[in-house]
Amino acid sequence: MNARLSSLTHEDREPRQGSRSAGPERKAAHSVQFYKDDSVLLEDLNGFIGAALAIGNSAVVVATRVHREGLSRLLNAQGIDVNLAAKQGRYIALDAYETLSKFMVNDLPDETLFTKLIGSVISLATAAAQNDAPAAVFGEMVALLWQDGKVEGAIRLEELWNNLAKAHSFHLRCAYPMSSFNRAELSEPFLRVCEAHSLVVPSEGHSILKSDQERLQGIADLEQKLEVLRGEVALRDSEERFRHLVEAVRDYAIFMLDTDGRVSTWNQGAERIKGYKASEIIGEHFSRFYPEEDVQSGKPQNELEIAVREGRVEDEGWRVRKDGSKFWATVVISAMHDDDGNLIGFSKVTKDNTERMLVLKSLRDSRRELHDSEDSLRRLSVHLLRTQDEERRRIGRDLHDSLGQTLSVLKMKLDSLAGSIGLNVKDPRNQNIAACANLTEDCIKEVRTIAYLLYPPMLEEMGLKSAISWYVDGFSKRSGIQTTFDAPGDFGRLPRHVETAIFRVLQESLTNAHRHSGSEVAHVRLFSDGGTSILEVIDEGKGMPAQYSVESNHAGMHALGVGLRGMEERMRQLGGQLELLSSPRGTKVIASVPTEAPAISAASAD
Numbered sequence: 001m002n003a004r005l006s007s008l009t010h011e012d013r014e015p016r017q018g019s020r021s022a023g024p025e026r027k028a029a030h031s032v033q034f035y036k037d038d039s040v041l042l043e044d045l046n047g048f049i050g051a052a053l054a055i056g057n058s059a060v061v062v063a064t065r066v067h068r069e070g071l072s073r074l075l076n077a078q079g080i081d082v083n084l085a086a087k088q089g090r091y092i093a094l095d096a097y098e099t100l101s102k103f104m105v106n107d108l109p110d111e112t113l114f115t116k117l118i119g120s121v122i123s124l125a126t127a128a129a130q131n132d133a134p135a136a137v138f139g140e141m142v143a144l145l146w147q148d149g150k151v152e153g154a155i156r157l158e159e160l161w162n163n164l165a166k167a168h169s170f171h172l173r174c175a176y177p178m179s180s181f182n183r184a185e186l187s188e189p190f191l192r193v194c195e196a197h198s199l200v201v202p203s204e205g206h207s208i209l210k211s212d213q214e215r216l217q218g219i220a221d222l223e224q225k226l227e228v229l230r231g232e233v234a235l236r237d238s239e240e241r242f243r244h245l246v247e248a249v250r251d252y253a254i255f256m257l258d259t260d261g262r263v264s265t266w267n268q269g270a271e272r273i274k275g276y277k278a279s280e281i282i283g284e285h286f287s288r289f290y291p292e293e294d295v296q297s298g299k300p301q302n303e304l305e306i307a308v309r310e311g312r313v314e315d316e317g318w319r320v321r322k323d324g325s326k327f328w329a330t331v332v333i334s335a336m337h338d339d340d341g342n343l344i345g346f347s348k349v350t351k352d353n354t355e356r357m358l359v360l361k362s363l364r365d366s367r368r369e370l371h372d373s374e375d376s377l378r379r380l381s382v383h384l385l386r387t388q389d390e391e392r393r394r395i396g397r398d399l400h401d402s403l404g405q406t407l408s409v410l411k412m413k414l415d416s417l418a419g420s421i422g423l424n425v426k427d428p429r430n431q432n433i434a435a436c437a438n439l440t441e442d443c444i445k446e447v448r449t450i451a452y453l454l455y456p457p458m459l460e461e462m463g464l465k466s467a468i469s470w471y472v473d474g475f476s477k478r479s480g481i482q483t484t485f486d487a488p489g490d491f492g493r494l495p496r497h498v499e500t501a502i503f504r505v506l507q508e509s510l511t512n513a514h515r516h517s518g519s520e521v522a523h524v525r526l527f528s529d530g531g532t533s534i535l536e537v538i539d540e541g542k543g544m545p546a547q548y549s550v551e552s553n554h555a556g557m558h559a560l561g562v563g564l565r566g567m568e569e570r571m572r573q574l575g576g577q578l579e580l581l582s583s584p585r586g587t588k589v590i591a592s593v594p595t596e597a598p599a600i601s602a603a604s605a606d
Helices: 010-017 038-054 065-077 081-086 096-100 111-128 141-147 151-164 186-194 210-248 268-276 293-298 298-308 352-423 428-454 458-460 465-477 494-518 554-558 564-572
Strands: 029-035 059-063 091-095 133-140 171-177 200-203 252-257 313-320 326-337 343-352 482-486 522-531 532-539 578-585 585-596
Touching: 010 059, 010 522, 029 038, 029 151, 038 059, 038 133, 038 171, 059 065, 059 096, 059 111, 065 081, 065 564, 081 151, 091 096, 091 111, 096 141, 111 151, 111 252, 141 151, 141 171, 151 171, 151 186, 151 313, 186 268, 210 313, 210 428, 210 465, 210 564, 252 268, 268 532, 293 554, 298 554, 352 428, 458 465, 465 482, 465 522, 482 585, 494 564, 494 585, 564 578
Parallel strands: 029 171, 029 200, 059 091, 059 133, 133 171, 482 522
Antiparallel strands: 252 343, 313 326, 326 343, 522 532, 532 585, 578 585
């Protein structure tokens, strides 16, 4: 038995040597130990539990894994076969966390569950003992509750142990680390813990005489108060270290203001950023850091009022150094209150973000320039589209009205010449004239087709629905792609600029399907959805690479070429959008534009 255990009273040692013959009416010993170091606790438990096992008595240990394993090593080291005792049922070791979870209800131990669980364990242990003696029990569950902030639960569990002792024969040792009692508000609960035990074992270095119980509790109480004092000293040391840390910070101005806004502390960062030494600025009002226009507007006082009302205030703006130069500051002012809620001052943290602000300003300027450039490009694009449409209209009309008419006259002349020669088809002259007439007829058809494709008169005369129907028929014949067109019967006329834009999207979409898709079919739908007119062009070809399958993605569109960029630009200028959906099963182009889309005026294009 070690020296610390030899200091215990005879009554405390009795759990290891006594027997049940001492009388069941005798109250079981319930001691509590306060320790600073785990090694001291394990040494004491080694003597307490080891003495019981050595003479054939039983022991129950409810502890954390670390303490269970540490105790087993010490017991085995002094020649006690823990495994053998466990097989005999004389040594039962339980995990404190797991055991605690089995009888806790709403953060308090349930007496019925506790009594049933722990009572059965103690009964098994005492029944296996070689001697008719109380079991030696160590319980760490109360300490776990205390450390978890469940003070009332810990005290209640101590009481349940005492109640259990009325029906079962055992001697109990509880233990608490002294670090759990380092706050002054725990003094009263600490005394309640002491009162729940028949013996108090204070931390290391004290002799214990049970006959002088009040003295022992006084020693433990003084030791607890010493821990409180040590905690307060540690807090002051921590605050002092924190003060030195704040004073050493150079990247931030960190200082305190009194309730009137006058500087009361000053760190190196404040001196570096603002240029004042502590002796020059302490006692001065913090408004001197603000530009004159801010002072005149009452901004400094307004920020203090916001901090009082909302707890803190953040601000960015120009501040003034001692030499009069300005810097861009990010500032946080926080109101500070005492324990009673009274305002005692303000903390102020300032960061010089001038360089960051200048970078952001440069970035904003660059974005503005880019935006202006994009606007210029957009206006240029509108101008080009408008010019393109006008040029198509002009060329189409010239082909139809000039070249088309000339070819028609030529055809009439050839026909007349053929009639004047006669009907002798074997005549070489007649054959040549007939061939020329046929070629002229083909030219007339081709010129008419080109003219209509450039700017179909039907689009102006009959509207979008009729123009698409005509175009789809011609496309099917020219391309060999079977193309269908579906539109509701009541689909009416749209503003001229909207019809033109949608028709151009149709042309470009079917041209791309013919050139790239490899599809044998195409489907065109024209319909309205609310106030939006929608054109869908769908093929069943091989689709496009995945990176080009986009929905209103300008980068993806631009990767596809001038035609699709023009389609997208037309839709965007009208407040609509162009969607391009592609997969290995085909491609869908969806053009949607508000029915009442704004016209692209010459002014907007120039």
